[in-house]
Amino acid sequence: MKIIHIVFLFFFLSFTTSQASVNDFCVADLKAPDTPSGYQCKPLANITSDDFVFHGFVAGNTNNSFNAALTSAFVTEFPGLNGLGISAARLDIAENGSIPMHTHPGATELLIIVQGEITAGFLTPTSVYSKTLKPGDLMVFPQGMLHFQINTGKGKATAFLTFSSANPGAQLLDLLLFSNNLPSELVAQTTFLDLAQVQKLKARFGGRG
Amino acid sequence: MKIIHIVFLFFFLSFTTSQASVNDFCVADLKAPDTPSGYQCKPLANITSDDFVFHGFVAGNTNNSFNAALTSAFVTEFPGLNGLGISAARLDIAENGSIPMHTHPGATELLIIVQGEITAGFLTPTSVYSKTLKPGDLMVFPQGMLHFQINTGKGKATAFLTFSSANPGAQLLDLLLFSNNLPSELVAQTTFLDLAQVQKLKARFGGRG
Amino acid sequence: MKIIHIVFLFFFLSFTTSQASVNDFCVADLKAPDTPSGYQCKPLANITSDDFVFHGFVAGNTNNSFNAALTSAFVTEFPGLNGLGISAARLDIAENGSIPMHTHPGATELLIIVQGEITAGFLTPTSVYSKTLKPGDLMVFPQGMLHFQINTGKGKATAFLTFSSANPGAQLLDLLLFSNNLPSELVAQTTFLDLAQVQKLKARFGGRG
Amino acid sequence: MKIIHIVFLFFFLSFTTSQASVNDFCVADLKAPDTPSGYQCKPLANITSDDFVFHGFVAGNTNNSFNAALTSAFVTEFPGLNGLGISAARLDIAENGSIPMHTHPGATELLIIVQGEITAGFLTPTSVYSKTLKPGDLMVFPQGMLHFQINTGKGKATAFLTFSSANPGAQLLDLLLFSNNLPSELVAQTTFLDLAQVQKLKARFGGRG
């Protein structure tokens, strides 16, 4: 008897709270439009445990010119992160490889090295903060800072990267400067690079102009 | 003459500002999808004074096993709160009744007692902050903290609860632990409760496993 | 034996977490400087249950020209609210009394009426949203909106106000316009009030100029 | 050979990042519903340079009763600002003109004067902060504060206004109080203005009641 009453009250309570708890999380409906705060939420009824799990954080193929691979679990790959202000990526760098200069606009990056040796750093107008990292080390790259990671050890290096945004972006400096159709003269003028240098890298990274 | 000009300018001003003022508030369209920042806004033209008023904050029926009733005015019941970071609930606890241990993920609760006597508190790993409250007292339960409220006086107790979120949720510990289908052994292992205790409460709160 | 180990681990865990939990709340040290996010935190060791409780939410004295009284529990009166984004006030309005036009810059107000009858509303350039409220009703005044409350019933009216800020401020229009030393001509020019009206209210509210 | 590999990796990287970078900006789709965080984003494929540019920040027509003109570039006129927390307006005030008392709920205003002389100020219950400004001066009006701007020089005055919100709104005090249908007696009671003054301004600003 008592139990029925309790369950009844709990149902009453959970009626109002189960709707309220829609906002306890908001799994992205990637087919719907984005908003400044993230994607629309999938209906609660359609959400399962699988929405909160991401598979495939395994070693990427580093058999390329960078000798590096980046596997990202951002909201577009892992919709359960929507609205939660966090995401991650796996970084594999073969010997002599590197992740060149880049920024994440508006997201801080926290690097956890698990194998090998990585020399990493970020740049400000007045200082460089850089360090050679070994397994057991963490390094933080504050939001929006230009930074790099190089495998300076022997053999492969692996790290996990986490970000203070579900959608941190990744803006590689060379892609920004040399993969587009801005006139080479304009790029030279606004970077102080030699025109020939700009043209050479435009050819390499697919830019025109 | 002058008046016409003024009105004209004011219409000009109000043309840009009346659209801008859509964001002065954003009454929820509960039939549309939710987003991480809340529901889509109802069109301004459809909004009336009634959207900003909630009726029914009256004494709930405490004739149940808890001897308690919670009436909530969260965004799902009161769409005018959408995006405004505030909501409320009315709490009625009959003699000997209580609201058992629960949390509101990410919302602070501020309790205003108006009748009777309530002993309330919240728990941290190293301290308990609890107090017996009488009409004229307020108590704050910082965001995400496990807390409880007990009627420790004679006769009924009534309080108003307000929250720093339009959708604070309410996670009752017993519902979390005992109303689901997690195996009883797993619940026992991760709570240090005796298996028999888990099974007993699973039976009471409708859980299986 | 086992227990010792457990307690040891828990102490280890609670060592890192008890420091971490400093941020679970941040009771204001009102003698220290304020910051844009609120006051500095009192040391955890000095915090007791009393920091989370406020006394004195009782009927204020309405024996004045307003026939009204406002008792506030903002961070400056209730330091436990610091950083938690919520506060409250108690409103008592005698028959024929009112709280005149005012704003709370950057805070939403949620009104819970508990006795009597209050007619309340807020103003936008294109609409008025107003309503006569009775016990059991709530009304929300979105952030920064000019609003008012009038006792339109018989006998006293009482309401609880809650705010989406620990420090909502309260800017009474008459105090803004008429209690200062701005030249009356300037006030008249920027309000379209008659100069005589401005001078009359300056005299009433203590302004000069 | 190498180049192909590089381009391939860059395509791989840019595949994940180009989607991630949807959130680097979120140009408003003004035909879609608004949300508490702003409008839905236009699809990335439809976005061009024109979405980030606004034309028409030219002198407005001040041939009206105010001798003033306000040209706004808020998100509703300049959709590229959506979600970015910034907007602007151009202010032209002819000799003897003024922008009367008003607030922007929840947005700070920063004024840059470029021509003429403007006396501006904002009001708190206990102080007035006002100043006569000349080209080369800036003045900040903290969020939600009642403020005004008057041309106190010879000839025209021009200023640029910027706001800490993509949609700051603009609530002119006279429009709030006198353009609606609130009973004149209620307005008089809640402002302490004489009833005749209220009725006179209601007539001027189009209000009834």
Add this chain to the structure above:
Amino acid sequence: MKIIHIVFLFFFLSFTTSQASVNDFCVADLKAPDTPSGYQCKPLANITSDDFVFHGFVAGNTNNSFNAALTSAFVTEFPGLNGLGISAARLDIAENGSIPMHTHPGATELLIIVQGEITAGFLTPTSVYSKTLKPGDLMVFPQGMLHFQINTGKGKATAFLTFSSANPGAQLLDLLLFSNNLPSELVAQTTFLDLAQVQKLKARFGGRG
């Protein structure tokens, strides 16, 4: 000649920006008081690369009753994280070990498993979201949710945890309920546990009452 001019201008630019860039990061001065937004910043002149690096993310000692170890890099251990909204912990669980039910008030947790097998989940009033995870899997626990992690494989399991806060706290349910001096009857009443069960666990976790 030219270079001098350039350097001069750059110094001019960097004069304003190097001060501005104090806020590009804010390394905690842990000896100064905390605020709701974090600790005060160390002076820029005292900051070195070491402030952005944390050492010691190595396997903890799991030779305890939990068969588990948690090594945290929160702002109190890693001051460079201050104000950046991110932190991390390393989790080692020996065979049959587990991290019992706990919450992080206001922080989302993202788990990256690197060795072994972990069964993890979080609880809502109406559902359980749980999963058995293997290396290469990620799982997200939305903010404030009660959750657990169990080593359900053979041999040791290791995971990295990251949080959407520099100071996520960690509230272990058993410590909250059983390590304090709340009367056992009160704990029983507000949890529906049997009094004997409460007393047994109070004895185990060091609580009195």
Add this chain to the structure above:
Amino acid sequence: MKIIHIVFLFFFLSFTTSQASVNDFCVADLKAPDTPSGYQCKPLANITSDDFVFHGFVAGNTNNSFNAALTSAFVTEFPGLNGLGISAARLDIAENGSIPMHTHPGATELLIIVQGEITAGFLTPTSVYSKTLKPGDLMVFPQGMLHFQINTGKGKATAFLTFSSANPGAQLLDLLLFSNNLPSELVAQTTFLDLAQVQKLKARFGGRG
């Protein structure tokens, strides 16, 4: 008589609210430590109108290698902006001058051109958004994006820049890459620039290594 009562009540009201209104603004005490949310507030009693006004937004000296001058009014120059999320700068570019590639980590920039012609743009990994601007035009550069401004007209160009942060910083790409002591080989490796190019620009911008 009545007036005295009113003034008394207003003093009562203004007693609680004048303290509350400390947070209506928070003028920076630049001699005190910074926090993640900004500087500590100056005491209210010391604040005057001058704290909200900045002088000196006049044409800078463009007689340098850039043919450009930037005059900033950030919180470090204009303490009244503290905590308000907005700031400004004046940009003067002589014929053929430019502001080279740079970012503002975490701040959006809104440009208002008032004289001459400026070609400006920002870069993403997949697109360039650029435009030639004339007086009356605005352009927005979303937060953290790499961008540039060039005088492409005849004679001087002037623009006002506003930012969605009181302290936006300004990270000039050449200063980041070439004014420090990172080994030239490392810079070359992480930018794909030729080593000779790196060395040439290091010599120009004062870097070593």
